[in-house]
Amino acid sequence: xxxxxxxxxxxxxxxxxxxxxxxxxxxxxxxxxxxxxxxxxxxxxxxxxxxxxxxxxxxxxxxxxxxxxxxxxxxxxxxxxxxxxxxxxxxxxxxxxxxxxxxxxxxxxxxxxxxxxxxxxxxxxxxxxxxxxxxxxxxxxxxxxxxxxxxxxxxxxxxxxxxxxxxxxxxxxxxxxxxxxxxxxxxxxxxxxxxxxxxxxxxxxxxxxxxxxxxxxxxxxxxxxxxxxxxxxxxxxxxxxxxxxxxxxxxxxxxxxxxxxxxxxxxxxxxxxxxxxxxxxxxxxxxxxx
Numbered sequence: 199x200x201x202x203x204x205x206x207x208x209x210x211x212x213x214x215x216x217x218x219x220x221x222x223x224x225x226x227x228x229x230x231x232x233x234x235x236x237x238x239x240x241x242x243x244x245x246x247x248x249x250x251x252x253x254x255x256x257x258x259x260x261x262x263x264x265x266x267x268x269x270x271x272x273x274x275x276x277x278x279x280x281x282x283x284x285x286x287x288x289x290x291x292x293x294x295x296x297x298x299x300x301x302x303x304x305x306x307x308x309x310x311x312x313x314x315x316x317x318x319x320x321x322x323x324x325x326x327x328x329x330x331x332x333x334x335x336x337x338x339x340x341x342x343x344x345x346x347x348x349x350x351x352x353x354x355x356x357x358x359x360x361x362x363x364x365x366x367x368x369x370x371x372x373x374x375x376x377x378x379x380x381x382x383x384x385x386x387x388x389x390x391x392x393x394x395x396x397x398x399x400x401x402x403x404x405x406x407x408x409x410x411x412x413x414x415x416x417x418x419x420x421x422x423x424x425x426x427x428x429x430x431x432x433x434x435x436x437x438x439x440x441x442x443x444x445x446x447x448x449x450x451x452x453x454x455x456x457x458x459x460x461x462x463x464x465x466x467x468x469x470x471x472x473x474x475x476x477x478x479x480x481x482x483x484x485x486x487x488x
Contacts, residue, residue: 212450229277274409284417311355
């Protein structure tokens with residue numbers, strides 16, 4: 199085994215990731231290794247890890263290989279596996295461009311949430327086709343301290359609870375997952391977004407991401423928020439035939455979310471690679487066993 203493993207560091211609206219290029223799926227990345235790499239003091243640091251693998255080389259993605267050459271094997275910062283990460287897909291695409299695997303224009307990326315369409319624009323922004331939102335029925339409530347709010351249950355390939363609040367400070371410190379009920383609504387946990395209005399078609403959020411804590415941005419969360427805001431505002435593009443676009447401010451920047459009349463959701467925002475280097479395999483082995 200090589201004593202050095204290549205890595206890069208990138209972010210999308212300050213939702214940051216360790217990127218491990220591994221086309222043939224040869225690098226073993228158990229949860230403890232991912233958590234060690236994402237540790238902000240003892241490791242490289244990141245909200246999550248993007249494991250870059252050819253779809254044909256990964257057992258979970260072989261069935262998508264005909265549609266998408268590359269699979270985003272995404273892991274949360276605690277090492278747990280996640281279905282999708284919207285900011286992560288943009289950074290994943292930026293890495294593929296940097297590495298020379300793709301150029302400006304359209305590409306497809308396989309994820310556990312399905313194949314996502316991506317467009318890399320000349321101005322640097324990346325647009326991701328996030329698929330359609332699912333709006334499960336049933337009332338959901340989220341709480342912080344003595345406060346509780348009704349929340350909209352939105353699934354973007356991963357689960358979200360969207361609560362509209364008067365002030366983002368009401369979300370508290372978001373160090374631990376906000377309690378929700380009923381428990382059956384999210385048996386595997388949930389991403390919780392707290393949202394305030396900034397103006398017509400303009401909202402801002404804070405988010406607690408499942409497995410990561412509060413992050414500077416959440417792409418699927420921004421999409422869930424835009425859909426929840428549209429329904430709250432009486433807009434349903436699939437019924438009216440008119441697209442709904444929301445500007446969503448996140449702590450790390452701004453994303454633009456459009457829900458089209460066919461129900462497909464597009465997210466546009468920046469993606470940046472900030473560094474690259476090598477992981478010491480002996481350190482990683484020791485950290486994994488610690």
